[in-house]
Amino acid sequence: MTLAQRGRWVTLIGLALLAVVYLRALAYTPVELHQGPAQKIFYIHVPAAWSAMLAMGLVGLASILYLLVKDPRYDRFAAASAEVGTAFSLVMLTTGPIWAKPIWGTWWTWDARLTLTLFLFFIFLGYLLLRGTVGDAGLRARYSAVLGICGLVLLPFIHLSVYLFRTLHPQPIVLKPSAPSLPGSMLATLLFSFAVFTVLYLGFVIQRYAIGDGRDVGDA
Amino acid sequence: MAELLRQAWAIARKDLLLEFRSRTAIMSAAVFTALVLVVFNFGRDPTAVPTLTIAPSILWVTFSFAGMVTLNRAFALELENQALEGLLLSPISRYSLYLGKLAANLVFVAAVETIGLFLFALFFDVPIWDVLAALVGVIALATVGFIAVGTLFSAMVIRTRFAELMLPVLLLPFLIPPLVWAVQATGALLAARPLSEVTGSLKLLAAYDIVFVTLATFLFPAVVEQ
Numbered sequence: 001m002t003l004a005q006r007g008r009w010v011t012l013i014g015l016a017l018l019a020v021v022y023l024r025a026l027a028y029t030p031v032e033l034h035q036g037p038a039q040k041i042f043y044i045h046v047p048a049a050w051s052a053m054l055a056m057g058l059v060g061l062a063s064i065l066y067l068l069v070k071d072p073r074y075d076r077f078a079a080a081s082a083e084v085g086t087a088f089s090l091v092m093l094t095t096g097p098i099w100a101k102p103i104w105g106t107w108w109t110w111d112a113r114l115t116l117t118l119f120l121f122f123i124f125l126g127y128l129l130l131r132g133t134v135g136d137a138g139l140r141a142r143y144s145a146v147l148g149i150c151g152l153v154l155l156p157f158i159h160l161s162v163y164l165f166r167t168l169h170p171q172p173i174v175l176k177p178s179a180p181s182l183p184g185s186m187l188a189t190l191l192f193s194f195a196v197f198t199v200l201y202l203g204f205v206i207q208r209y210a211i212g213d214g215r216d217v218g219d220a
Numbered sequence: 221m222a223e224l225l226r227q228a229w230a231i232a233r234k235d236l237l238l239e240f241r242s243r244t245a246i247m248s249a250a251v252f253t254a255l256v257l258v259v260f261n262f263g264r265d266p267t268a269v270p271t272l273t274i275a276p277s278i279l280w281v282t283f284s285f286a287g288m289v290t291l292n293r294a295f296a297l298e299l300e301n302q303a304l305e306g307l308l309l310s311p312i313s314r315y316s317l318y319l320g321k322l323a324a325n326l327v328f329v330a331a332v333e334t335i336g337l338f339l340f341a342l343f344f345d346v347p348i349w350d351v352l353a354a355l356v357g358v359i360a361l362a363t364v365g366f367i368a369v370g371t372l373f374s375a376m377v378i379r380t381r382f383a384e385l386m387l388p389v390l391l392l393p394f395l396i397p398p399l400v401w402a403v404q405a406t407g408a409l410l411a412a413r414p415l416s417e418v419t420g421s422l423k424l425l426a427a428y429d430i431v432f433v434t435l436a437t438f439l440f441p442a443v444v445e446q
Binding site: 067119122123125126129130133134135139142143145146147149150151153154157158160161 | 369372373376379380381382386389390392393394396397400401424428431432435436439442443445
């Protein structure tokens with residue numbers, strides 16, 4: 001089985017499990033008392049944000065590894081991860097406002113998390129645009145590795161720069177020092193959705209990596 | 221270390237000398253800065269928005285644009301007659317090359333910002349004189365980090381298509397943290413509030429400078445190696 005086929009299978013499994021997430025979220029998870037059905041989007045929004053962050057972290061890591069050992073596979077992986085991360089950021093940035101309008105009364109606010117994720121999206125876009133404008137493969141790999149590392153270092157600073165502003169965004173409910181303050185069934189759906197989005201991330205990245213592989217062979 | 225700085229100085233001196241002899245780039249950048257300030261004057265309703273409220277934004281948006289247009293110059297200069305290849309072949313370390321380019325850019329941007337600051341005070345009648353020393357400090361802190369990343373990126377974009385467009389697209393996200401802190405500090409200064417109110421912002425500006433000057437210095441060889 002080729003890599004692309006394997007990626008397709010992982011993606012298909014991920015998509016099938018995504019249907020289970022929808023089913024669980026809509027039919028087997030209680031409706032939240034204050035937010036009503038709007039809260040359901042949380043099972044998509046938060047895991048998408050997780051996948052986007054994971055993608056950026058791995059772009060940064062692959063960039064460092066590329067500059068250290070100059071193996072083109074790291075560059076190909078970083079490119080794949082950035083493209084998939086862009087897609088997940090877009091899911092996060094569209095589901096967020098859809099939820100925010102009925103709950104906050106506004107589509108957008110410049111709070112720390114929102115700004116951070118918007119810039120995550122901008123860095124992904126800049127990264128992909130840069131890749132598109134460099135013709136030489138070696139040069140492209142080095143340039144994008146430099147940008148990937150700088151982007152990863154920038155994100156904590158963006159967070160710090162807006163952290164002190166007032167926030168509307170819900171505080172962490174799972175990853176916090178005390179126990180998760182979420183009913184068991186909601187927590188189970190959320191954690192399951194995290195796993196599904198990770199599988200989807202892997203499936204997409206494997207397929208994209210395989211395409212990059214073929215492209216480089218075609219170039220040679 | 222002494223050798224590193226001596227080589228960096230040689231690079232910076234070369235750039236500044238070239239600039240000083242022609243003076244076209246600095247004049248264009250200064251005129252551009254003046255024009256941005258003029259645009260700002262007509263882009264607001266002075267009866268609706270008090271000048272002091274919008275002053276930090278005017279100053280920092282102007283400086284961001286001025287920084288952006290001056291950055292393209294540093295390496296575009298070296299593209300003519302393959303001057304960059306010559307520099308890379310010379311027995312100068314890549315770190316010195318970067319630090320020299322950074323120093324020259326900083327002097328250049330500082331000159332443009334000085335002109336911009338005086339025009340800003342003149343056009344908008346902002347009381348900068350009592351807080352001039354502190355204001356210059358804030359401007360210096362914010363400029364260093366931003367130009368450090370900009371110098372690194374300008375060495376990359378010269379070999380891409382649409383270089384003039386790529387630089388702002390890549391660089392503007394990196395401008396946001398220094399901009400946020402600098403605007404807060406400038407706002408406090410211009411409103412005659414004590415600087416102790418914004419020590420948090422100043423510390424973060426300094427941290428940003430240290431992190432990005434170091435990071436850019438170490439990443440620079442990866443950008444120019446053949």
